[in-house]
Amino acid sequence: MVLQKVDLPATTVEPNVRRLIGDAESRLQRYYDRSVLSEQQRVGRSDFYQVAEALAGLRVVLGPDPRFAEWGSGFGINTCVAALLGYQAVGIELDPELVSYSRQLATDYQLSATFWQGNFLPAEARQLLDPVDRIWITSLEGGEVYAAETCSLQDFDVIFAYPAPGETRFLFDVFEQFAAADTRLISFHGGGEMRVQQKVVVRGAADGGQQ
Numbered sequence: 001m002v003l004q005k006v007d008l009p010a011t012t013v014e015p016n017v018r019r020l021i022g023d024a025e026s027r028l029q030r031y032y033d034r035s036v037l038s039e040q041q042r043v044g045r046s047d048f049y050q051v052a053e054a055l056a057g058l059r060v061v062l063g064p065d066p067r068f069a070e071w072g073s074g075f076g077i078n079t080c081v082a083a084l085l086g087y088q089a090v091g092i093e094l095d096p097e098l099v100s101y102s103r104q105l106a107t108d109y110q111l112s113a114t115f116w117q118g119n120f121l122p123a124e125a126r127q128l129l130d131p132v133d134r135i136w137i138t139s140l141e142g143g144e145v146y147a148a149e150t151c152s153l154q155d156f157d158v159i160f161a162y163p164a165p166g167e168t169r170f171l172f173d174v175f176e177q178f179a180a181a182d183t184r185l186i187s188f189h190g191g192g193e194m195r196v197q198q199k200v201v202v203r204g205a206a207d208g209g210q211q
């Protein structure tokens with residue numbers, strides 16, 4: 001299996017999606033304004049418009065009712081956008097307060113997005129962590145959420161991840177080893193860089209072979 005870059009059809013972000021993102025960003029700002037966290041302590045957030053564009057592009061090429069999971073869904077904005085675009089969307093987030101804000105956003109927009117409070121890393125994935133990896137946002141705490149929700153990472157067609165610098169190799173390895181073949185990975189890397197990749201089987205080569 002390898003990760004292969006996916007080229008997406010050009011799409012625009014529809015006004016209803018823009019409205020949701022605009023309102024959600026204002027809520028996020030109010031949350032930060034009330035928070036005791038300093039600017040430096042706040043975890044990054046993706047460019048929700050860029051992610052929405054990728055989700056809309058993938059929606060064109062995927063079949064009906066694709067299943068989406070956001071690893072570390074924060075305020076739940078990408079997950080709510082995915083639900084608005086017709087995905088069966090699940091946000092996975094450790095912080096119960098953020099899960100509660102996310103559920104409120106989904107309720108206010110009458111979206112069927114689901115939020116699971118727990119760890120998005122499959123239990124066995126932790127062994128992929130190399131001691132040289134600098135893990136500072138992805139938490140290794142607690143049990144995996146999939147067993148608790150009686151599902152598997154293999155059940156999703158699209159995963160979104162926002163690896164901190166130093167975490168990219170680890171999260172890509174987790175995706176490559178535990179997601180199903182053909183699953184798409186949208187990853188946001190800060191500085192406006194976003195990648196869309198797909199897990200593909202290389203014909204005629206053993207797993208891990210080169211293309």
Ligand SMILES: C[S@@+](CC[C@H](N)C(=O)[O-])C[C@H]1O[C@@H](n2cnc3c(N)ncnc32)[C@H](O)[C@@H]1O
Pocket residue numbers: 043044045046070071072073074075078092093094095098118119120121137138139140141162188
């Ligand atoms: C960089 S923020 C990204 C938030 C959102 N996905 C976005 O793109 O704007 C990372 C989020 O992941 C959560 N998180 C970190 N490690 C996690 C884990 N192993 N399982 C679930 N959530 C995790 C943090 O609490 C934080 O809300």
